[in-house]
Every structure is written in structure tokens, then in C-alpha cells.
Amino acid sequence: MFGQLSESQAQLRAKARALAEGRFADRAAEIDRSEAYPHDNVEALRAAGFMGMTIPTAYGGPGRSLFDAVLVIEEIARQCGVTARIVVEANMGALGAILAYGNEEQRRRAADAVLAGDKPAICITEPEAGSAATAMTTTAVRTGGRYLLNGRKHWITGGGISRLHLIFARVVEGGEDRGIGGFIAYRGEDQGLVTGAREPAMGLRGLPETEVLFQDLELGEERLLRPEGGLRHGFAALMRAYNAQRVGAATVALGIAAGAFDRALAYAQERRQFGRPIAEFQGLQWMLADMDTGLSAARALVHKAAVRAGDGFPDAREAAQAKILAAETAVKVTNEALQIHGAAGYSRNLPLERMLRDARMFTIGGGTAQMLRNQVAGTLLGRKLPQGMAAETHRDTPASGKAAAE
Ligand SMILES: CC(C)(COP(=O)(O)OP(=O)(O)OC[C@H]1O[C@@H](n2cnc3c(N)ncnc32)[C@H](O)[C@@H]1OP(=O)(O)O)[C@@H](O)C(=O)NCCC(=O)NCCSC(=O)CCS(=O)O
Numbered sequence: 001m002f003g004q005l006s007e008s009q010a011q012l013r014a015k016a017r018a019l020a021e022g023r024f025a026d027r028a029a030e031i032d033r034s035e036a037y038p039h040d041n042v043e044a045l046r047a048a049g050f051m052g053m054t055i056p057t058a059y060g061g062p063g064r065s066l067f068d069a070v071l072v073i074e075e076i077a078r079q080c081g082v083t084a085r086i087v088v089e090a091n092m093g094a095l096g097a098i099l100a101y102g103n104e105e106q107r108r109r110a111a112d113a114v115l116a117g118d119k120p121a122i123c124i125t126e127p128e129a130g131s132a133a134t135a136m137t138t139t140a141v142r143t144g145g146r147y148l149l150n151g152r153k154h155w156i157t158g159g160g161i162s163r164l165h166l167i168f169a170r171v172v173e174g175g176e177d178r179g180i181g182g183f184i185a186y187r188g189e190d191q192g193l194v195t196g197a198r199e200p201a202m203g204l205r206g207l208p209e210t211e212v213l214f215q216d217l218e219l220g221e222e223r224l225l226r227p228e229g230g231l232r233h234g235f236a237a238l239m240r241a242y243n244a245q246r247v248g249a250a251t252v253a254l255g256i257a258a259g260a261f262d263r264a265l266a267y268a269q270e271r272r273q274f275g276r277p278i279a280e281f282q283g284l285q286w287m288l289a290d291m292d293t294g295l296s297a298a299r300a301l302v303h304k305a306a307v308r309a310g311d312g313f314p315d316a317r318e319a320a321q322a323k324i325l326a327a328e329t330a331v332k333v334t335n336e337a338l339q340i341h342g343a344a345g346y347s348r349n350l351p352l353e354r355m356l357r358d359a360r361m362f363t364i365g366g367g368t369a370q371m372l373r374n375q376v377a378g379t380l381l382g383r384k385l386p387q388g389m390a391a392e393t394h395r396d397t398p399a400s401g402k403a404a405a406e
């Protein structure tokens with residue numbers, strides 16, 4: 001980390017560490033085994049003030065910064081990746097977009113939901129629109145003062161658990177495509193918001209990813225977020241907010257890997273072969289040195305992106321770089337930590353194999369490492385890098401290219 005933490009930040013981190021090393025460490029294996037959402041951990045997060053810690057005081061939160069949240073998330077991820085991902089979504093993603101672009105009522109409701117323990121869901125990905133997210137076909141057709149949403153998202157984290165949903169949908173008004181907008185819906189209250197099948201995921205199993213279907217989901221216009229710039233720039237604005245969640249995801253990857261590294265470092269000094277601790281073998285010493293170097297570099301990029309965001313959103317390139325490095329380092333470090341444990345690491349009696357499985361998602365979810373490299377390259381070259389055939393992109397403008405002025 002750069003420089004010193006303030007006293008308040010040091011206390012915050014110590015509080016997160018104590019909770020993580022106690023209660024969350026004890027529960028992590030059972031959450032993985034049962035694949036059940038850890039409502040008890042969420043209650044502990046809520047009681048500790050970690051659900052909605054970035055919510056401004058005007059809306060009942062403590063108004064903490066993104067960097068403060070990052071400090072908490074790394075500590076929790078060292079012990080339990082699932083619980084750390086809950087903290088990400090309870091402070092960034094959908095919540096961040098609503099707090100930035102929402103009106104008074106939208107902010108207040110979202111803040112109340114999260115402070116009461118709801119982990120919001122962000123609904124972007126569709127079966128035919130993953131990396132090419134702007135190719136989404138979920139529509140929100142305006143009729144009168146209301147919108148009718150139809151479409152299908154998949155891989156939605158928290159499907160069937162989250163109440164608050166932020167839905168990215170193509171807005172159609174007067175028969176014309178106006179761009180991509182963000183709609184707020186509440187599961188259990190809004191008819192037509194339907195939870196579909198759950199994915200049998202490799203890791204982070206206590207947090208379900210499901211299909212989410214919109215079947216004539218009718219929402220009033222007060223449920224549409226209205227960032228400055230209007231719908232034609234709706235997708236860009238929503239993604240600007242989403243950059244914070246990329247930093248959050250990077251932090252979870254970093255924390256899982258740091259937890260695995262701590263265990264490998266300790267084990268290498270305890271385990272003896274050939275009459276000496278295995279840490280005395282240079283082959284392992286260099287592995288440990290490389291693991292620590294990778295973690296330090298990843299932490300530096302995560303902290304840089306978070307600190308420079310201040311109370312706003314991180315820079316897109318900095319968020320992408322932090323996530324690329326943290327995610328790829330996490331896969332490498334958790335794998336090597338398992339290797340250092342030998343067969344014991346391969347056993348489900350220790351958390352190493354779980355940590356490797358948990359780390360694996362971060363080069364995929366939240367924008368793949370390849371798409372994030374495209375983003376970085378685009379800013380380095382100072383131009384758009386359209387990925388479509390014949391430079392045709394799936395933009396958040398009408399397919400006809402005739403974006404109606406708002
Ligand atoms: C952005 C992409 C979907 C590529 O699509 P396009 O090539 O059609 O779009 P672009 O022209 O690149 O972008 C359109 C518009 O948006 C602006 N933009 C794009 N990304 C960002 C960003 N990160 N920050 C700020 N602004 C952004 C871009 O500048 C354009 O603006 P203008 O029209 O020029 O004003 C693709 O690159 C992409 O990001 N794919 C990944 C999709 C993704 O991340 N999905 C995440 C789903 S949620 C999830 O996985 C949760 C898991 S978790 O968080 O752990």
C-alpha cells in the first residue's frame with residue numbers, strides 16, 4: 001500500500017480482519033460445501049457496518065471511500081471469497097450507479113435495502129451478449145409513462161437472493177431504439193422479474209449465479225436511471241460506475257490469493273522433508289518470492305485505482321489494469337500455494353483447492369482479461385478499437401445509426 005493508513009482506516013482494517021479471521025474463516029468451508037448463501041455472514045457484515053459502507057451519510061450510511069471498502073474486502077477475501085464478493089456488490093456495482101445517477105427516491109430506497117442487508121444484483125450479460133455486452137437484446141418498451149421489459153440475462157450473481165436489481169436494457173420509445181438504460185427493479189415486489197436456472201459453478205459456490213428473466217416486467221418511469229448525457233450515453237455512464245466493481249472484484253482476487261500465500265508461507269516453514277523445512281529448498285523460495293512480488297504489484301494497482309477514484313469512480317484503464325493483474329496473479333498464486341502443500345493442498349481438508357477454484361472466476365466475470373486488455377490498448381492508442389466485423393460495433397445507439405435526440 002502507498003503511504004500510511006489514517007488511524008480510522010487502520011481501525012477499519014483491523015475490525016474487518018478480526019471478523020474475517022474469526023467467524024468468516026470458520027464458515028468458509030461449509031459455505032463451499034453446502035453452496036448455500038451465507039445469510040448469517042451477511043448479518044455480521046451488516047452489524048459491522050460493511051453493507052453499504054460507501055453510502056453517504058445523507059442516506060444513512062457511513063460515507064466511506066472506495067479505498068476504505070477495498071481495505072475491508074481484501075481482509076475478508078483472505079478468509080472467504082463469497083463473503084468478500086457480497087461486500088463488493090453491497091458497496092459498488094448497482095448501488096454505485098444508483099447513488100451516482102439516481103434521484104432522491106431511487107437513492108433512498110436502494111440505500112435502505114442495502115443497509116438492511118440486501119446484496120444488489122447487476123444484470124448485464126445475456127446468452128448472446130457476454131463480452132459484446134452492447135449487443136444485448138433485452139428491451140424496455142415505453143408505453144404511456146411506463147416501460148415493459150422483456151428479455152433474458154444469465155450468470156447473474158445473487159439471482160434468487162438479491163431483491164434490488166439494476167437491469168441494463170435497450171430502451172425503445174416511439175418504436176425507435178434510444179440506447180441502453182439502467183432500470184431498478186425489486187424481486188418479490190415487481191411481477192415479471194423471474195429467477196431462472198442456477199449455474200453449477202466451479203467456485204464461490206455460496207453465491208448463486210442464475211438466469212434472470214423479464215417477462216412483461218412493467219416498471220414506471222421513476223425506475224429508470226437518468227445519467228447526464230441521456231440514454232444515448234446511458235451505457236457509457238453505467239460502465240463508468242461499473243469500473244468501481246471491477247476494482248472490487250480485483251480486490252477479492254487479491255485477497256483470496258493473499259490468504260493462500262499466507263498459508264503457503266507458514267506451511268513451507270513447518271513441513272519437513274529430507275530432514276529440513278521445505279522452505280530451505282531454493283525451488284520453493286523462488287516460488288514464494290515470485291508470489292509475493294505478484295501480490296505486491298497487484299495490490300499497488302488496486303490501491304492506485306481506488307485511491308485516485310476518491311469519492312467518484314475509478315478511471316477505466318486503471319480499473320482494468322488492476323483487475324487484469326489481480327485476477328491473473330490470483331490464479332497463479334493460489335495454484336502455487338496448493339503446490340507448496342503437496343497432496344495436503346489437493347485435499348478438501350485444507351482450503352487451498354477451494355481458493356484456487358474461487359480465484360478462477362476473476363479473469364472471466366466483470367469483463368474478461370482479454371476484453372480488459374482491449375480497453376487498456378484503446379486508451380493507450382487513443383482510439384476506439386471496434387471488435388465487430390468490418391468495424392461495425394454494437395453501440396448503444398440505434399441499429400439504424402439514427403439516434404433520436406433526447
Ligand atoms: C464495452 C464493451 C461491451 C464493448 O462494446 P462496444 O465495442 O460495443 O462498445 P464501446 O464502443 O467500447 O463502448 C460503448 C461506450 O461505453 C463506453 N465504455 C465502455 N466501457 C467503459 C468503461 N469501462 N468505463 C467507461 N466507459 C466505458 C465507451 O467509451 C463508449 O462510450 P462512447 O459511446 O464513446 O461515449 C466491452 O469492451 C466490455 O467491456 N465487455 C465486458 C462486459 C462486462 O464487463 N460485463 C460485466 C457484467 S457484470 C459481471 O460480470 C459481474 C461480475 S463481478 O463484478 O464480479
Ligand SMILES: Cc1cc2nc3c(=O)[nH]c(=O)nc-3n(C[C@H](O)[C@H](O)[C@H](O)COP(=O)(O)OP(=O)(O)OC[C@H]3O[C@@H](n4cnc5c(N)ncnc54)[C@H](O)[C@@H]3O)c2cc1C
Pocket residue numbers: 121122123124125129130131132154155156157158201209361364365366367368369370371374387
Ligand atoms: C462467477 C461469475 C459471475 C458473474 N456475475 C455476473 C453478474 O452478476 N452480472 C452479469 O451481468 N454478468 C455476470 N457474469 C457474466 C460475465 O460478465 C461474462 O461471463 C463475461 O463478460 C464474459 O462473457 P461470456 O462468458 O459470454 O464469454 P464470451 O464473451 O463468449 O467470451 C469467450 C472467450 O472469448 C474471448 N473474447 C470474446 N471477445 C473477444 C475480443 N473482442 N477480443 C479478445 N477476446 C475475446 C473472451 O475473453 C473469452 O475468453 C458473471 C460471470 C461469472 C463467471
